[in-house]
Amino acid sequence: MSQQTLEQLRAQVDEMNQQLLELINKRATVVQEIGKIKEKHGGNRYDPVRERGMLDKIKQLNDGPFEDSTILHIFKEIFKAGVELQSDDHQKALLV
Amino acid sequence: MSQQTLEQLRAQVDEMNQQLLELINKRATVVQEIGKIKEKHGGNRYDPVRERGMLDKIKQLNDGPFEDSTILHIFKEIFKAGVELQSDDHQKALLV
Numbered sequence: 001m002s003q004q005t006l007e008q009l010r011a012q013v014d015e016m017n018q019q020l021l022e023l024i025n026k027r028a029t030v031v032q033e034i035g036k037i038k039e040k041h042g043g044n045r046y047d048p049v050r051e052r053g054m055l056d057k058i059k060q061l062n063d064g065p066f067e068d069s070t071i072l073h074i075f076k077e078i079f080k081a082g083v084e085l086q087s088d089d090h091q092k093a094l095l096v
Numbered sequence: 097m098s099q100q101t102l103e104q105l106r107a108q109v110d111e112m113n114q115q116l117l118e119l120i121n122k123r124a125t126v127v128q129e130i131g132k133i134k135e136k137h138g139g140n141r142y143d144p145v146r147e148r149g150m151l152d153k154i155k156q157l158n159d160g161p162f163e164d165s166t167i168l169h170i171f172k173e174i175f176k177a178g179v180e181l182q183s184d185d186h187q188k189a190l191l192v
Contacts, residue, residue, distance in 0.1 A: 005133060006130060006133050006134075009126050009129050009130045009133070010130065010146070012126050013123060013126055013127065013130070013150070014150065014153065016119055016122060016123040016126070017123075017150055017153070017154055017171070018153075018154075018157060019119055020116065020119055020120070020123070020171075020174070021154055021157055021158060021167065021171075023112055023115055023116055023119065024116070024162065024167065024170060025158070025159070025160060025161060025162055025167075026112060027109060027112040027113075027116070028160075028161045028162050029161055030105050030108050030109055030112070031109065032161060033105050034102060034105045034106065034109070037101060037102050037105070038102075050106075054109070054110065054113060057110065057113070057114075058113055058114075058117055061114060061117055062117060062121070063121070064121060064124075065121060065124045065125055065128060065181060066120065066121055066124050066177060066181065070177045070180070070181075071117065071120065071121075073173065073177070074120060074170070074173050074174055074177060075113070075116075075117075077169065077170050077173050078116070078170055081162060081166045081169070081170060084166070085161060085162065085166075
């Protein structure tokens with residue numbers, strides 16, 4: 001009985017992993033668009049004030065079970081990956 | 097014009113941040129449930145084979161723009177946080 005429940009819960013986790021994957025990549029495409037606009041206007045791709053603002057909003061919205069510090073750590077990794085992606089695009093643009 | 101577009105894109109990112117936050121926390125509550133079942137059956141809360149299987153599935157589903165390595169890094173952070181949360185629950189249970 002609880003073996004089946006374990007299977008069901010794991011299926012839910014798999015489903016959420018897939019949703020997270022899609023959302024993280026969808027977010028990355030929007031971040032790439034933002035990078036292109038900033039590129040055109042000569043703006044700095046990394047904006048610490050914007051990042052701080054996003055983290056504050058996320059912290060405010062967090063109602064667990066993860067602690068704020070855990071959530072912020074995960075989001076910082078997602079943000080960092082986004083900045084690196086913009087930087088890759090920039091490198092590729094320079095090579096064209 | 098493109099200033100407005102930047103604002104719109106940023107609003108999309110904020111929206112996706114919120115969705116990610118909800119999904120990450122929803123995933124954590126399911127992981128807590130799994131931890132409780134395993135606890136009852138004396139199973140090890142950390143299961144490297146299950147983790148490997150999840151990472152393989154995620155890698156297979158990933159179609160970018162993030163590289164597989166970036167995606168796997170982010171998911172490993174999410175998994176680690178989940179394991180830590182189960183460990184916290186275990187500690188609290190011992191203290192009751």
